[in-house]
Amino acid sequence: MTLLSITDLTVHLPGAARPVLDSVSLHVGPGEVVGLVGESGSGKSTTAKAALGLLPPGATATGSVHVADTDVLALTGERLRAHRAGPVAMVHQDPRAALNPVRRIGDFLTERGATRSRAVELLEAVGLSSPERRLRQHPHELSGGMLQRVVIAGALAAEPRLLLADEATSALDVTTQAEILALLRTLRATRDLGLLLITHDLHLAAAYCDRVYVMYAGGVVEQRTAEALFTTPAHPYTRGLLACSPTLGESHPLTPIPGRPPSLSDSFKGCPFVSRCGEAEESCETAPPVEQPLEDGGGVNCPVAPVVGRRSAWRNGWAQPKMPSTETTKASQG
Numbered sequence: 001m002t003l004l005s006i007t008d009l010t011v012h013l014p015g016a017a018r019p020v021l022d023s024v025s026l027h028v029g030p031g032e033v034v035g036l037v038g039e040s041g042s043g044k045s046t047t048a049k050a051a052l053g054l055l056p057p058g059a060t061a062t063g064s065v066h067v068a069d070t071d072v073l074a075l076t077g078e079r080l081r082a083h084r085a086g087p088v089a090m091v092h093q094d095p096r097a098a099l100n101p102v103r104r105i106g107d108f109l110t111e112r113g114a115t116r117s118r119a120v121e122l123l124e125a126v127g128l129s130s131p132e133r134r135l136r137q138h139p140h141e142l143s144g145g146m147l148q149r150v151v152i153a154g155a156l157a158a159e160p161r162l163l164l165a166d167e168a169t170s171a172l173d174v175t176t177q178a179e180i181l182a183l184l185r186t187l188r189a190t191r192d193l194g195l196l197l198i199t200h201d202l203h204l205a206a207a208y209c210d211r212v213y214v215m216y217a218g219g220v221v222e223q224r225t226a227e228a229l230f231t232t233p234a235h236p237y238t239r240g241l242l243a244c245s246p247t248l249g250e251s252h253p254l255t256p257i258p259g260r261p262p263s264l265s266d267s268f269k270g271c272p273f274v275s276r277c278g279e280a281e282e283s284c285e286t287a288p289p290v291e292q293p294l295e296d297g298g299g300v301n302c303p304v305a306p307v308v309g310r311r312s313a314w315r316n317g318w319a320q321p322k323m324p325s326t327e328t329t330k331a332s333q334g
């Protein structure tokens with residue numbers, strides 16, 4: 001069974017020249033860690049919020065969003081509130097924004113329906129020491145990493161089946177980031193959670209995710225297993241992102257993608273990436289790209305990519321990024 005199933009979701013905002021989400025399809029299964037990557041403004045958060053039934057004000061949507069058997073776009077009122085407090089939980093970048101500075105950690109957890117003893121269990125589950133003492137503390141007494149663990153404990157209070165982590169580790173130092181990501185991976189294994197991990201960082205996605213979706217200008221341009229995305233990235237945009245991401249131990253020059261991603265006031269007839277693409281053909285200007293299946297089970301929205309995306313062409317044409325080691329991730333899960 002699929003936990004999150006988004007099919008052909010197109011979302012229009014009033015006054016925008018193009019859809020904020022353009023025919024997005026994405027799924028997450030139980031126990032699966034799925035990455036969602038792309039530049040700022042590509043629609044990652046809007047996609048995740050759709051799973052909560054949270055569309056921007058005035059938005060109109062077509063397509064479908066299902067969490068397990070629930071048709072999320074059809075929910076209203078009390079059923080929508082219950083959905084947001086039940087099967088899906090979202091964790092954001094800044095834990096301090098989620099916590100009231102004058103309320104104790106214990107209040108934060110009991111307000112989410114946990115009894116005192118359950119709150120202690122939840123803090124233990126997210127690896128916080130001295131949970132009894134933590135319950136009596138205020139947010140300013142805890143570090144950023146500890147607070148993010150508290151927020152994750154709060155998200156787990158209602159026993160969600162799907163956790164949406166929107167840049168949940170971006171504000172943390174690298175050691176704490178690795179610990180929080182290891183914690184999320186452990187939780188998906190022990191609770192069979194589906195996890196949607198939103199990040200700007202392709203290396204992070206490759207190290208922690210089973211599969212990855214790459215978004216550009218409101219659309220999914222490539223979806224692959226994490227390993228395939230790194231070893232044979234197919235879409236020119238994915239290869240561009242990898243070519244401008246620094247990798248430890250690699251000396252390839254960083255090549256920025258020219259230009260800027262389009263805003264909501266830019267519309268296009270053909271491929272939205274065409275003006276920044278070094279491999280565009282004339283037809284890319286006029287023909288909207290459709291998903292091409294790849295031999296490995298993935299897909300890419302580019303008619304040129306399945307040819308140039310083969311390993312040899314990738315090696316010849318672009319700097320080869322290194323697959324990050326998963327040893328540290330495995331070691332820190334302990």
Ligand SMILES: Nc1ncnc2c1ncn2[C@@H]1O[C@H](COP(=O)(O)OP(=O)(O)OP(=O)(O)O)[C@@H](O)[C@H]1O
Nearest residue numbers: 013020039040041042043044045046047056057264
């Ligand atoms: N409530 C809203 N009202 C108007 N525009 C919005 C709203 N929410 C998102 N947008 C616009 O939709 C586009 C996609 O935004 P979204 O937040 O989903 O991007 P993102 O990929 O999460 O970016 P980032 O990496 O910066 O978080 C952006 O152009 C953004 O300005």
Ligand SMILES: [Mg+2]
Nearest residue numbers: 044045046166
């Ligand atoms: Mg976002």
